Amino acid sequence: MAPADPTDAARSRAAGTQRRARVMVVHGPNLDLLGEREPGIYGDTSLAELDARLVALGHELGVAVECAQSNAEGTLIDLLHRARRECDAVVINPGGYTHTSVALHDALRALAIPAVEVHLSNLYVREPMRQRSVTAAACRGVIMGLGLDSYLLALRHVVALAAEHAARAPEPAISRGAAPSTTHATTTEPA
Numbered sequence: 001m002a003p004a005d006p007t008d009a010a011r012s013r014a015a016g017t018q019r020r021a022r023v024m025v026v027h028g029p030n031l032d033l034l035g036e037r038e039p040g041i042y043g044d045t046s047l048a049e050l051d052a053r054l055v056a057l058g059h060e061l062g063v064a065v066e067c068a069q070s071n072a073e074g075t076l077i078d079l080l081h082r083a084r085r086e087c088d089a090v091v092i093n094p095g096g097y098t099h100t101s102v103a104l105h106d107a108l109r110a111l112a113i114p115a116v117e118v119h120l121s122n123l124y125v126r127e128p129m130r131q132r133s134v135t136a137a138a139c140r141g142v143i144m145g146l147g148l149d150s151y152l153l154a155l156r157h158v159v160a161l162a163a164e165h166a167a168r169a170p171e172p173a174i175s176r177g178a179a180p181s182t183t184h185a186t187t188t189e190p191a
Contacts, residue, residue, distance in 0.1 A: 021063040021064070021089075021163075022064045022065075022066065022088055023063050023087060023088065023090070023091065023155060023158055023159065023162070024066050024068065024082075024083040024089075025051070025054055025066070025067040025090075025091045026069075026076060026079050026083070026090060026091070026094075027067065027069035028070070028095030028096065029070075029097065030071065030095055030096065031047055031069055032069050033047075035049070041120070041121050043147050045148055050148060054151060054152070057155055058155065061155070063159055065155070066087070073101055076107075080107040080108060084110060084113065087113060088162040089159065090115040090116070091151065091158055092108070093118050093151075094117065094135045097135070098135055098136075099132055099134060101134055101135060102134060104134075105137065106138075108135060109138040113162065113165060114161035114162055114165055115138070115139045115140060116141050116143060116154045117133065117136050117144075118150045119145070119150060120144075120145075120151075125145075140158075
């Protein structure tokens, strides 16, 4: 049996109310330098400009988009944990952590909402060390190599995935009148 959907969206459905779906876009290390760092690879659009385009597209699609960037792995994990509670989908560019972070992989696997990994460049035409993604296996898909369009396509796709997810998500047990379980069992062996 699948676990109850812990998102605000599920709680809204259970209460019979509608709220605007929310998508978190998470940018990893060095993406704060977009427009300045290696424009031949990443383009000349700044992160602020990219975020503005994502928010505008979200508005067109009827969803709220929150964008966040960090160079710190722990902060990225905290953002995913918050998205798990507050959002309906995630778009993530793990940056350099794509190739190394088991911790980000695990945080993505813990999501009960759809996540799509995104990259501005095509990882498979880059250096060998960049051609492996540790995090991709924890996501529903990967969109890469299309510049800013990678992000825009990823946002469109996670909005569709979130709608599918919401349509089939089970009603949380607590909304059906069941008391939440707070029992924890501990057993010890006699010495």
